[in-house]
Amino acid sequence: MSTQAGLASTLAAEIRAAGGKLKRRLREHGGRNDLTPSQVSVLLRLEKDGAATVSSLARAEGMRPQSMSSVVTPLQELGLVRGAPDPSDGRQTLMSLTAKCVKWMQEGRAARQDWLTTRISQTLTVQEQEKLRSALTLLTRLVED
């Protein structure tokens, strides 16, 4: 019992510390022209799942629609994402990737410009990447719902 609690609280502290450092490093390497973590996440989600409304994106990322708006608006201004009114529901605007963005992502230019991706490739072996990835599902379980 006390061993388990100790393990969990140490793990919690380590997760917090790693999360904080990650956030600061991402900011450090994110110039004015780079996309924020939330924006990258949205592009990936739109690529994987197709068009979605701002509100549904907000639900998926665990944030408020107003917050997601301020994530998506710059993507529209950059011409990476485009909105079209939903013909069957006049309240909704369906957001999707522009052809330019799809091409950009498929060509891997996004990856090459991304500090974290480069960092992963340089620092971890493929085996380690897979290990980290499978452990990430555990972390996702913690933070979801």
Place this chain on the structure above:
Amino acid sequence: MSTQAGLASTLAAEIRAAGGKLKRRLREHGGRNDLTPSQVSVLLRLEKDGAATVSSLARAEGMRPQSMSSVVTPLQELGLVRGAPDPSDGRQTLMSLTAKCVKWMQEGRAARQDWLTTRISQTLTVQEQEKLRSALTLLTRLVED
């Protein structure tokens, strides 16, 4: 080559998404009386490594001394941390845990009050906790200098 790049960029996006969700969930469950992730991290570090200056804590956490000040000051006001002038170097103030704080942490009350710790205990088996912990060293390697 393209498989490796793809794996790395997907992993990067997953890390970003999990980090963002973690941050929002921590904020959501952090009431006015709770400690911030950075503050928990500082307490753990002081417990593990003993007294340290604000600047050295800032270096360890990867942030600026001015930012660390605003993390440590509330801890002082809560009576969890106390500063004493370094007798051998008049520039420095050595911060350390108060007896109250050491007792509080040893009794595990900190852990029981901590949402993330509770969540880990409820959501993951001990084996999964250990797996996540060993994978966290990989993440730490990514975000450390």
Place this chain on the structure above:
DNA sequence: CTAATATCAGGACAACTGATATAT
């Protein structure tokens, strides 16, 4: 009328940069 979507406006927080005082 109630519920869901979108958006405008303002606020809180945790990091940042710049500047200054003091001690080595």
Place this chain on the structure above:
DNA sequence: CATATATCAGTTTTCCTGATATTA
């Protein structure tokens, strides 16, 4: 004088809450 520590003040970023219009 150059370097390191501490702290004051203001800024930026990214989320938040509250309020309002529109459509289902």
